[in-house]
Structure formats: C-alpha cells, structure tokens
Amino acid sequence: MKLIAIQKLLNATILTGKELLDHLEVKMICGSDLISDVLSFTKERSLLLTGLTNPQIIRAAEMIDLCGIVFVRGKRPGDDVIRMARERKIPLLVTELPLFESCGVLYNAGLPGCSGLSLATGGDKSVAAPRPS
Amino acid sequence: MSQPRVLLEIPVEGNNFTTAGEAASRVKRTLQKLGIDSALIRRVSIATYEAEMNIVIHAEYGKIVLQVDAGGVTVLAEDRGKGIPDLNQAMTAGFSTASDRARAMGFGAGMGLPNIKKCTDQLEIDTQVNVGTKVVMKFTYPTTS
Ligand SMILES: Nc1ncnc2c1ncn2[C@@H]1O[C@H](COP(=O)(O)OP(=O)(O)O)[C@@H](O)[C@H]1O
Ligand SMILES: [Mg+2]
Numbered sequence: 248m249k250l251i252a253i254q255k256l257l258n259a260t261i262l263t264g265k266e267l268l269d270h271l272e273v274k275m276i277c278g279s280d281l282i283s284d285v286l287s288f289t290k291e292r293s294l295l296l297t298g299l300t301n302p303q304i305i306r307a308a309e310m311i312d313l314c315g316i317v318f319v320r321g322k323r324p325g326d327d328v329i330r331m332a333r334e335r336k337i338p339l340l341v342t343e344l345p346l347f348e349s350c351g352v353l354y355n356a357g358l359p360g361c362s363g364l365s366l367a368t369g370g371d372k373s374v375a376a377p378r379p380s
Numbered sequence: 381m382s383q384p385r386v387l388l389e390i391p392v393e394g395n396n397f398t399t400a401g402e403a404a405s406r407v408k409r410t411l412q413k414l415g416i417d418s419a420l421i422r423r424v425s426i427a428t429y430e431a432e433m434n435i436v437i438h439a440e441y442g443k444i445v446l447q448v449d450a451g452g453v454t455v456l457a458e459d460r461g462k463g464i465p466d467l468n469q470a471m472t473a474g475f476s477t478a479s480d481r482a483r484a485m486g487f488g489a490g491m492g493l494p495n496i497k498k499c500t501d502q503l504e505i506d507t508q509v510n511v512g513t514k515v516v517m518k519f520t521y522p523t524t525s
Contacts, residue, residue, distance in 0.1 A: 282487055283489040286429065287498065297486075299485070302397070302398065303400065303485055306401030306404070307401075309405060310404060310422075310425040
C-alpha cells in the first residue's frame with residue numbers, strides 16, 4: 248500500500264516528506280516503543296508506528312531503511328527530529344489514534360505485521376501462532 | 381589473507397544521546413560507498429548501532445573501528461567503563477541494567493547483545509569489571525556461487 252493511502256486511513260498530519268508519500272510502497276507495519284525490537288523485527292519496506300519521539304528513533308530508522316514513521320497519540324517530535332528526518336528523506340506523520348487503534352486500522356486494511364505470522368482465523372497463509380517456549 | 385584496512389575510527393561519548401548513533405551511521409554510509417551487499421550492510425548497521433548504544437548507555441567513553449579485508453567486515457566497539465560482571469547473564473534476552481533515562485528513550489529492552497549475536501557471523505567479547513569492554517564483530521561477505 249502506498250504511504251499516501253496510509254496517511255489518509257490514519258487521518259495523519261504530515262510533518263515532513265510530503266513529496267515522498269505518493270511513491271513509497273509500504274509492505275508491512277511494526278508497532279513498537281522499544282528500539283531493539285524495531286531493529287530486530289522489521290524487514291524491508293516497513294513502516295513504524297511508535298510513541299517514541301526522541302532523535303534516536305530517526306537513527307534507528309536510518310539503520311534499517313524504514314519507509315517512514317507514524318507518531319501515535321498525537322505526539323509530535325521536536326524540530327530537531329523533524330530536521331534529521333528531512334535530511335535522511337524519512338517521511339514523518341502524526342495521528343491522533345493510539346498505537347493499538349492505529350495498528351488495528353492498518354491490519355484491517357490488509358497490511359501485515361513483520362513476523363510473517365497470522366492466527367488460523369485470518370489470511371491465506373494462516374498458521375497457528377507459535378507458543379512461547 | 382590480505383591485510384585488514386582500517387576505514388574509520390570514531391570516538392563515542394558515554395551518556396551523550398545527541399551524538400549517539402553517529403558512528404553507526406558513518407559505518408553504514410562508508411560500506412554503502414564501497415558497494416557492499418545490502419543485506420550485509422543491514423546486519424553490520426544493526427549490530428554497530430546496538431554496540432555504540434551500549435557504550436553510550438553503559439560505559440564512560442569508547443570508540444568504534446571499521447575494518448575491511450578480503451573476507452569481510454570487522455567492527456570493533458571498545459570502551460572504558462564499568463565492564464560486564466556476568467557475560468552469560470548479559471547475553472540473556474531481556475536482561476538489562478539500563479537507566480530510567482535510557483528506558484524512557486526506548487532502550488533497555490535487554491535485546492542489544494542478543495541482536496548483535498544474531499547479526500554477526502563471529503562475535504568475541506572481552507570485558508573486565510571497572511576497566512572496560514571490547515566487542516569484536518565479524519561479518520563475512522556472501523559467497524557468490
Ligand atoms: N559496553 C558495556 N559496558 C558495560 N556493560 C554493558 C555493556 N554492554 C552491555 N552491558 C551490560 O549488558 C546488559 C545487556 O546489554 P543489552 O543486551 O545491550 O541490553 P540493554 O542495553 O538494553 O540493557 C546491559 O544492561 C549492561 O548491564
Ligand atoms: Mg544495549
């Protein structure tokens with residue numbers, strides 16, 4: 248799904264990267280407030296939904312080439328963070344929806360998470376969720 | 381075996397969350413300029429960033445060194461600081477002694493060293509309490525067959 252369609256679904260405000268939204272194709276979503284989890288679970292063409300607004304989220308995004316970041320619960324990062332993202336061509340959006348609801352909206356719209364797993368009730372490639380070991 | 385070439389040697393300041401991540405960013409850009417396989421760059425970037433953040437969060441000061449040779453890429457993260465008293469415990473997923481300040485920024489999940497382990501082809505950690513820690517991360521080029 249194009250990032251512009253996601254921006255509309257979440258009724259999100261664009262902080263930077265407006266010119267990129269029409270072109271960027273998002274394959275999967277990661278919702279997390281833990282930087283190590285973001286680094287370890289995301290794959291290519293991932294969009295991050297997060298409540299973290301400090302500069303390190305942009306550093307992490309740069310390391311793994313995220314398609315963009317959506318800040319949830321109306322949290323706005325500082326101008327320094329927006330500038331860092333602009334320099335790195337990472338689009339930033341803000342939605343008023345909390346993390347759970349934002350993820351739900353995008354999941355309903357057909358976007359998968361980064362695990363590649365889904366519960367047996369949905370999707371074609373359904374598998375039972377693995378039990379914690 | 382060709383002589384390893386040191387491409388970067390970057391100082392890292394403990395507790396400075398503004399410049400934190402700059403070393404990993406420079407390592408990534410340097411490898412991109414060399415035209416190295418992008419999946420390998422991704423692994424190096426993640427491991428280097430985690431190791432750099434460990435210096436920032438847990439040590440006093442240190443450095444990141446990037447080396448390349450015919451077989452692959454080596455990143456060294458070396459610091460002066462409190463060291464790691466129990467390395468097995470530190471390698472356990474979820475174990476963390478990170479400060480509340482670091483946690484508020486999204487660190488302290490205790491997944492840094494496990495992430496580094498997952499991303500590297502060879503990992504060596506030398507540490508001494510109240511002296512410092514040296515993390516040597518080796519990544520081998522994919523074999524073109
Ligand atoms: N360079 C270091 N110097 C001192 N202690 C460290 C260093 N790196 C890691 N540690 C110790 O190992 C623990 C686990 O590290 P890590 O897996 O990266 O998790 P986190 O950084 O989230 O705490 C840290 O909480 C800390 O106690
Ligand atoms: Mg860590």
